[in-house]
Amino acid sequence: MVPPNQSESLRQSLSRAIIDHLADALLQHPSIDRLSNPVLRFEAFIEDGLYEHEPERSIDHAVPGGSRSPSASEPVVSECSLTKFVAGMWEQIHSGTQLDARSILEHYPGSPTAPAMPLQDLGWRTTSPAALLPRTGVAGFSDAHGSFNRNNTLCRRVTQASRTYRSVEVIVQARWIEHFESYVDSLAVTSPAMSATKRRKAALMEACNDFGWHEKDMRNRMAVWRGYKEIKDAGGWAALVFAGMGIYRFCKYRIGLNPESMQCLRRLRSRIEVAADTLHPSWRQLLVLVGEPAQRRFTGHPHDWVVFPDGSNPVPLRSTYLEYDPLFSFEHLDESVVDVNAWRGDDPRWVLPLSVAACCRGLETCRKCGQEQSDNARLNSCHCFPSLFGGPRAVCPVQIFRTCDGRNNGLQALAVFERGATVGEFVGLVTKGLSDVDVMEGSVAGRSFQIWQGRQGNYTRFVNHSCKPNAQFENFVWMSTQRTILVSKGIEADQEITVDYSRSYWCGLDKRCLCGESCCRYKAIDNC
Numbered sequence: 433m434v435p436p437n438q439s440e441s442l443r444q445s446l447s448r449a450i451i452d453h454l455a456d457a458l459l460q461h462p463s464i465d466r467l468s469n470p471v472l473r474f475e476a477f478i479e480d481g482l483y484e485h486e487p488e489r490s491i492d493h494a495v496p497g498g499s500r501s502p503s504a505s506e507p508v509v510s511e512c513s514l515t516k517f518v519a520g521m522w523e524q525i526h527s528g529t530q531l532d533a534r535s536i537l538e539h540y541p542g543s544p545t546a547p548a549m550p551l552q553d554l555g556w557r558t559t560s561p562a563a564l565l566p567r568t569g570v571a572g573f574s575d576a577h578g579s580f581n582r583n584n585t586l587c588r589r590v591t592q593a594s595r596t597y598r599s600v601e602v603i604v605q606a607r608w609i610e611h612f613e614s615y616v617d618s619l620a621v622t623s624p625a626m627s628a629t630k631r632r633k634a635a636l637m638e639a640c641n642d643f644g645w646h647e648k649d650m651r652n653r654m655a656v657w658r659g660y661k662e663i664k665d666a667g668g669w670a671a672l673v674f675a676g677m678g679i680y681r682f683c684k685y686r687i688g689l690n691p692e693s694m695q696c697l698r699r700l701r702s703r704i705e706v707a708a709d710t711l712h713p714s715w716r717q718l719l720v721l722v723g724e725p726a727q728r729r730f731t732g733h734p735h736d737w738v739v740f741p742d743g744s745n746p747v748p749l750r751s752t753y754l755e756y757d758p759l760f761s762f763e764h765l766d767e768s769v770v771d772v773n774a775w776r777g778d779d780p781r782w783v784l785p786l787s788v789a790a791c792c793r794g795l796e797t798c799r800k801c802g803q804e805q806s807d808n809a810r811l812n813s814c815h816c817f818p819s820l821f822g823g824p825r826a827v828c829p830v831q832i833f834r835t836c837d838g839r840n841n842g843l844q845a846l847a848v849f850e851r852g853a854t855v856g857e858f859v860g861l862v863t864k865g866l867s868d869v870d871v872m873e874g875s876v877a878g879r880s881f882q883i884w885q886g887r888q889g890n891y892t893r894f895v896n897h898s899c900k901p902n903a904q905f906e907n908f909v910w911m912s913t914q915r916t917i918l919v920s921k922g923i924e925a926d927q928e929i930t931v932d933y934s935r936s937y938w939c940g941l942d943k944r945c946l947c948g949e950s951c952c953r954y955k956a957i958d959n960c
């Protein structure tokens with residue numbers, strides 16, 4: 433008969449092997465493309481079937497009276513989820529987990545443990561908990577609005593703080609595994625008579641004692657923490673700090689956590705650091721907790737760096753143009769700039785408003801959806817391009833990368849852009865009369881203008897041509913100004929973003945198209 437602790441570890445190894453095998457089989461299944469995110473569905477099945485620390489008991493609780501299959505679990509998901517939720521709650525309440533409310537509350541005014549500090553300094557106007565509750569009626573509107581805003585602040589701060597703690601948790605746990613391994617090694621010196629297994633067990637039992645956890649819990653958690661360390665070793669600390677919620681499941685079930693995926697992460701390492709360093713300049717401060725330097729590797733704008741698909745070190749954008757233009761410079765813009773010398777303060781993109789009534793109320797009517805547009809999120813009803821207009825402008829998940837086929841740089845998607853989603857607005861200098869340079873031609877009410885991105889602009893400047901493009905430019909009028917928007921035709925994560933420059937661009941040009949598509953129309957110089 434196998435002793436209970438060995439049978440448990442055997443059971444865990446077996447279930448992990450089965451899960452990996454099933455996941456591989458699932459990923460190689462011919463109909464995989466037709467499934468909507470099969471890995472997630474598969475994970476949901478695992479999650480429904482197993483509990484974090486007490487798998488056997490939980491399976492019994494989740495499905496009264498029997499075994500389950502992925503398809504059988506789907507129609508009763510809500511029932512199982514509630515059972516699981518309640519069981520998890522009881523488990524947490526009775527576990528050794530410490531929830532110390534004081535450590536959070538002392539940072540927030542109004543609580544008995546809060547430091548005496550002028551509340552205005554913290555952006556709070558009252559200490560009364562009642563003032564945080566909404567009031568109704570006309571007289572209560574400003575109160576309700578005030579308490580809504582204060583609650584937005586509180587909720588945002590707490591959500592951000594908890595996200596930061598989650599990052600801290602994974603980096604400290606990854607580092608802990610390294611400390612554990614060094615401690616086991618040190619026991620070889622201090623207790624040479626101990627076998628390797630005994631040294632490991634001794635270190636484990638010492639850790640159990642310090643954490644106050646049972647050996648099984650400790651082993652389960654260490655298995656997950658080892659996954660964090662593997663991710664850190666391959667993708668760097670930034671890969672851990674910015675990991676999404678799925679990291680726990682990824683490391684727990686290890687579906688896809690294999691040498692190939694770690695090799696892939698190694699190639700992404702510098703690219704992740706470019707984005708993390710430039711978009712979150714202080715993220716490395718967290719690394720002080722694990723004894724790592726906090727100095728940034730990449731500074732400036734995210735698109736001041738050109739990354740390489742093979743994982744080579746990113747290079748400054750400017751350096752990639754010096755051989756063509758020794759004076760090259762590029763200013764990153766969020767909005768187009770109108771060339772005063774060309775237009776004397778007039779904006780040639782201005783379009784006559786559709787509705788005088790809306791205009792009088794400070795709104796515009798959208799020509800695409802007929803709804804009212806406003807830069808004020810509360811008044812805006814047009815959601816044609818929500819990541820660009822009518823609310824906060826989202827940071828676009830793209831990077832400038834070095835092509836390997838002579839097209840110099842290009843733009844690469846880091847996430848999926850569904851068909852119809854915006855990649856960005858084509859912004860640059862709104863001017864006229866330029867020749868022999870690449871410009872976007874535009875015209876409104878018979879007035880022609882050009883948008884030039886030679887010295888100023890955004891990432892849309894780096895979009896190359898393809899005869900089979902996955903994006904296209906569209907005109908859109910926002911608040912009576914014509915904008916040119918780069919819209920996805922369906923872009924996969926990692927794909928290069930391309931548009932069709934059109935026949936008129938290639939006609940008579942002393943260049944040939946290198947898009948490499950079988951349908952390429954401009955392979956030879958001057959094919960028009």
Ligand SMILES: C[S@@+](CC[C@H](N)C(=O)[O-])C[C@H]1O[C@@H](n2cnc3c(N)ncnc32)[C@H](O)[C@@H]1O
Pocket residue numbers: 838839840841842870893894895896897898943944945946947
């Ligand atoms: C707007 S820029 C695009 C970014 C450019 N690759 C760069 O590194 O600055 C347009 C220029 O990129 C190059 N290019 C874009 N698409 C190309 C293609 N399919 N074949 C060859 N060259 C291309 C041409 O030199 C073209 O003049």
